[in-house]
Amino acid sequence: MSLDLLPETLDQETAEAVNIDRSIGDFTFPERNKFDAGRGLSEKTIDYICDVKNDPQWVREFRHRALKVFRDKPMPTNWATEDLNNINFDEIRYYLSDGEKPKRSWDDVPADVLETFERLGIPQQERAFLAGVEAQFDSEAAYSNVKEELTKQGVIFVNSTEGLKEHEEIFRPWFGKVIPTGDNKFSALNSAVFSGGSFIYIPKGVKLKQPLQAYFRINSESFGQFERTLIIADEGAEVMYMEGCTAPKFETATLHSAVVELVALKGAKIQYVTVQNWSSNVFNLVTKRGLAMEDAEVRWIDCNIGSRLTMKYPGVVMKGRRARGEVISIALANTGQHQDTGAKMIHAADETTSNVVSKSISVGTGRSTYRGQVHIPKHLKGCKNNTECDALLINTKSRTDTYPAITVKGNQHATQHEASVSQVSQEMLFYMMQRGISEGAAMSLAVNGFINDLVREFPMEYSVELKRLIDLEMEGSVG
């Protein structure tokens, strides 16, 4: 339990109740990299990555173009935090790997990498309830496996490198289409140096009963992780994908900048669950967007506990009639953290509906921000959006901001946006304490009550971090 970040004003018990155990991921092993692109980013870095990964020519060209876009784009500090200027792109190491192919069996994974994932509970969870797992260690996957019967049904679950080489006919038409290179500075950076991440294809009508999981681990100091995930659910297919991430706490800042593209074809459903628990010196700047065709549904279920600065606004482009988009988001910002999260809902067809529910908790001097965009263009009919964002402030110096932007054209739509900010009121605490509940437990109860309805959206068995949250929830349901 790391209590050092909490302000003194919080008594021990309250602190324990609202603090989340971040120490679980705070360990590291000596680096054993065979391939290291060195520090800084240039054309040579790109060529190095291409050579090591043996990229096809089209990927090499794609990366070089992206590097140019990255350089041309200014930092978005006209609306985002100045903290972005503290990222030193020349100090970051853009590619690190041991040169091994991902293993299909945990027995073949190097001992220290295995121990890393054992300590994070991954192999055990795989046996218990997962349909497939990919475990990424720095730039490349160390382990990747999917249950055999799924492979027989045509399910593809591989890392992005394998995806673009072995399944180019499915991969290439969608790659970079949901999130173009030039979408923002960090999507351009990812496009230039991406490595790892998952490629998933679920064939027509296949509905996965168990989730697929990816686990992202940063092991090396000053390392930048740039995974790239593309998930395609063919007509009528259904899949739940979960990702977890941790890094040890280094002295210097680490950068994580992923691009995740989801494609839900007619009638398909994709649920993407994230529990982000990076150590508190990671810049987590992620672009995530899904494309939902006719009658399809894309749901982002997002929990941000870790990192120094997270900027993440999962989006859904509802391109087909009756498509549905949803973002469920929980953020916990402790001292030294800024959780800048939100949602982007782009309605591009009739009768599309979207829902955003965001809850944030700010502790100590932590800052949580909701930034949202809802866009309903002209000549569409029957589009609906509902946005709710609630913020809970625990301490005097806690901070929260809300910046939604809603554009509605035409009179055949309905949107509503509501936000509230509150604290755990003295009356509420008094009421509970009067009934013999300690102040800490009362605080915990109140905090859990606040996020309770969203916690239910996460799969129960999920990661250690979330278990901790659910433990809190159980504690809360006693009274």
Next chain:
Amino acid sequence: MPTSLSYPALLDQPTSSSALHPQWFATAQAEAWQQFLATPAPRRNDETWRFSTISQLDFADFQRAGFHGDASAWIAQSTGVADAAATLVFVNDTLVHQSSQLPEGVICLPLADALITHPELVKEYFMRHATKLGSAKWAALHAAHLTNGVFLHVPAGVVLENPVQIFHWAHGDRTTMLPHTLIVAEKGSSVRVIETFQSTDDSSASLTIAVNDLVAQPEAQLDYVVVQALNEQSKVITINASEVEKQAKSTSFLLSTGAAWARSESISRLKGEEASSFMLAVSVPTGDQEYDQRTFQHHISAGAHSDLLYKNSLYGEARTIFSGLIFVDEGAHRTDAYQTCRNLLMTDTCEANSMPGLEINADDVKCSHGSTSAQISDEEIYYLRARGIDAPTARQLIARGFSIEVIERLGHEATEAYVLRFLDQKFASLR
């Protein structure tokens, strides 16, 4: 229009201000001009201009203006509420009529006169704060060129039952008005001001950059009502700032029915315990009118209350932008702040943009905001039609009721009736 041809362009360097004016004012105007030159023009990527039509900010072909001639027709049309405490009528910032039944001690003068008779008092309140909602450059332009406006100073304990009314008429094509309204309500005083902007004809395009500063000292009550009913060729920027001190109550209300393009920036600074600020607006844009509204509720003191309600009924291809922010300073505990923007979408070609924001730096607060955009439901229309009311009338009744909810918050019958007159004129033009 021949009367305006002799005036210099708005963007030319100002000539030095009147020799009768105090030195501090001349210096302030010269500095404002430098600031105007030094401040970059807003760009599309600026957050404070997000969704705005930046091309509206081309003021190159507007001239400064004055007025010489017969204004009797417009003076006759400057009928506000009965029993006004004072009436001032301006054409292109030139005072053409003034009447007053104000008690002794109340200063109510054209700003040009107040600068001569009460220079130190004006100096104390004149443009004390930087404009922060995007129009700093235009506020500087206003300050550099301004020639007139109103200075109203209500001494401690004086309660004015009847409103003070100010009429501004824009006259001539490509002319500019730069009225500056400065209202100070001293401790425990009470005052209500109604300011109306109109054009002398329907075809001339004018530009108005109006700045007003409202100061409500402890326990004072200051109600400020603006009716913007310029013709639909005009452009207008209004920059409104209120300071609300301990236990004071301030209301600022804006009805917008006119202008081709209107930008309004309104900021309320809550500076004392139990201060309360009500920020209200009703807009009925039609045709291709565009209303761009930015607001800021700044809770500096603990224990203050602010409540914002903006309602837009959009017709034709109208476009609205609402960007509001509740900003709670560190230590401003027990803040109670609300912000609501509602858009009633009357056609399928209109566009409403809403950016309701919160920035909260204290934990013991109650803050919420809400924004909705929707059309009138079929059930509501059906209900009225079942009672023999035709569909267009039914729709208008509902839109009118939707707007009246805000107007009723003014809590002064004569003022409400006056505002309704302009609202109904606008609705009548839609039939």
